[in-house]
Amino acid sequence: MKKVLVIHGPNLNRLGTREPEIYGHQTLADIDSALVERGKAFGIEVESFQSNHEGAIVDKIQSAANYHGLIINPAAYTHTSIAIRDAILAIDFPVIEVHLSNIYKREPFRHHSMISDAVTGKIVGLGHHGYLLALEAVHGLIGR
């Protein structure tokens, strides 16, 4: 069975109550369980990981060698983290960057992503649906 890792960065553990007008009303648990369910339909085992710590996210990416795909929303670290970028560059399976909000319609400091030119593809602004679309994309890329 193919395995896909989903990494959620800082403050995404507060989804549902955190600025719902921007990030929606779904909790992280809602998103993760929807991914597990959709994964079953694709024959993909989905594991999710959330951390508020940059180094913990780097450690998780480094330990992902036995996965077939990575979906990552590095949250605020998107805009700052060379360490997460470097960890992604060392990966040789598909990586999809996801943002719940359309970062290009927001403050200028959110317009730049440190990882966009290091990932396979990117989905922004579609809320929690973006994660499911990312899983569908990974499924198409890794096949059966």
Ligand code: DQA
């Ligand atoms: C985010 C956008 C980031 O700018 C922000 O820091 C987040 C969430 C998103 O999913 O829209 O925490 O990655």
